[in-house]
Amino acid sequence: MAGKLVVSVLGPLDDAIAEQMKADVLAVCLVPPPHQAKGFTVLPEKLSDEAKLRFDDGALPQEWMDWWAAQVASLQARDGAALITLEPGLLGQHRVQPLSMETLMAQMEMPTWTIPAGVVIAWGVDDGLMGRKVLRRIVCAGALAVHVDGCAAVLVADPNTVRGWCAS
Amino acid sequence: MQQEGTQQSGRPPLAAGMWQELGYRIPQNFPGSAKGAMDRYNLSFRDQSGYRGSTSEAFLNRANSGTKWKGLRLDHGPNVKTGGQTNWHWNQKGSMNAFGHADHALASPGAARLGQTLKGLKPLSRGAMVLGAGLDAYDLGTEAHQSMQTGEWSNTAAKGTEIAGGWAGAYAGAKSAGALGAGIGTFLGGPVGTMVGGALGGIIGGVGGYMAGSELGKWLGSWW
Numbered sequence: 510m511a512g513k514l515v516v517s518v519l520g521p522l523d524d525a526i527a528e529q530m531k532a533d534v535l536a537v538c539l540v541p542p543p544h545q546a547k548g549f550t551v552l553p554e555k556l557s558d559e560a561k562l563r564f565d566d567g568a569l570p571q572e573w574m575d576w577w578a579a580q581v582a583s584l585q586a587r588d589g590a591a592l593i594t595l596e597p598g599l600l601g602q603h604r605v606q607p608l609s610m611e612t613l614m615a616q617m618e619m620p621t622w623t624i625p626a627g628v629v630i631a632w633g634v635d636d637g638l639m640g641r642k643v644l645r646r647i648v649c650a651g652a653l654a655v656h657v658d659g660c661a662a663v664l665v666a667d668p669n670t671v672r673g674w675c676a677s
Numbered sequence: 678m679q680q681e682g683t684q685q686s687g688r689p690p691l692a693a694g695m696w697q698e699l700g701y702r703i704p705q706n707f708p709g710s711a712k713g714a715m716d717r718y719n720l721s722f723r724d725q726s727g728y729r730g731s732t733s734e735a736f737l738n739r740a741n742s743g744t745k746w747k748g749l750r751l752d753h754g755p756n757v758k759t760g761g762q763t764n765w766h767w768n769q770k771g772s773m774n775a776f777g778h779a780d781h782a783l784a785s786p787g788a789a790r791l792g793q794t795l796k797g798l799k800p801l802s803r804g805a806m807v808l809g810a811g812l813d814a815y816d817l818g819t820e821a822h823q824s825m826q827t828g829e830w831s832n833t834a835a836k837g838t839e840i841a842g843g844w845a846g847a848y849a850g851a852k853s854a855g856a857l858g859a860g861i862g863t864f865l866g867g868p869v870g871t872m873v874g875g876a877l878g879g880i881i882g883g884v885g886g887y888m889a890g891s892e893l894g895k896w897l898g899s900w901w
Binding site: 522523526527530550551564567595597599600618621625656657658660661 | 710724726727728729730731732744745746747752754755756757758760761762768769770771772773779780781782
């Protein structure tokens with residue numbers, strides 16, 4: 510899964526913490542068991558002084574945005590690749606749309622980016638759901654969700670996929 | 678009509694629940710992100726973007742920042758600066774000069790206590806407000822039922838005026854006293870002071886406003 514762009518300011522999230530965050534992803538996506546969770550995060554202590562200043566003022570590190578772009582490039586080719594985003598409103602509906610770089614990048618500036626699993630890249634999503642707003646959980650083969658105020662990603666998928674993701 | 682007075686006694690504290698639904702304009706200007714610029718902020722206790730699932734309890738929202746939120750918020754959730762551990766921290770975007778808190782900076786014990794208090798108080802306040810509205814609707818229904826039997830509708834009109842006056846007063850009282858409290862709090866104690874002052878002002882203003890508005894409504898209703 511496009512690990513080439515991973516640079517030193519990013520690193521794995523503690524497994525126990527990623528497991529806790531799995532519930533937030535599964536509240537949006539119905540990934541069939543068995544599934545595992547793995548997290549990846551910005552490591553603020555490894556940012557350059559200049560990048561740290563920008564990060565302290567609320568900007569995302571460029572490496573982090575590049576990492577997400579690499580995930581989109583990698584996952585776009587999968588069947589039923591979709592971007593699932595939280596919609597405004599008390600019901601907590603989600604919009605399902607075909608995965609594209611532009612739609613994901615636009616989300617990084619939205620309040621949804623800082624909400625746990627407010628933005629999710631999923632694959633194996635039913636084509637019939639594309640372009641629709643959905644209230645129920647969305648059945649998919651795997652999901653990569655934003656977490657930790659937009660500074661971490663949690664992958665929930667079958668153990669083989671998770672192992673492959675870590676190896677890359 | 679004869680039920681007036683006794684039915685009112687518990688209502689003002691319920692109207693105080695309105696504070697956490699409102700936004701409060703902070704009177705002071707704050708240093709902006711651009712050199713020499715000043716920004717305006719408002720205080721709210723709910724995410725004004727309308728999305729469910731925010732982990733924040735209080736927001737200082739920069740005015741006129743469009744769909745891209747800018748400001749400072751007191752958040753309880755996983756924190757990137759502590760390896761994803763859940764704690765009380767500040768999240769901010771473009772408001773570093775205004776409040777001096779870095780994004781993801783750990784909250785002080787006082788700020789954490791405030792956050793915890795808000796987290797417990799807000800659902801109770803919303804429940805109280807809904808209960809208050811329900812009781813008022815019941816009162817109005819009772820008066821209307823009586824009017825249908827007697828054919829005399831002045832009592833229902835008077836009760837309606839009293840209730841409308843109460844809620845309008847609660848809104849106006851909470852908004853104005855909340856803004857005043859936020860202004861005083863900002864002067865005394867930075868962002869935490871703003872939030873404490875705004876919440877206290879909103880609660881006190883809501884109660885006082887409901888009482889004053891009800892009395893005014895009752896007086897107006899006596900003209901029916």
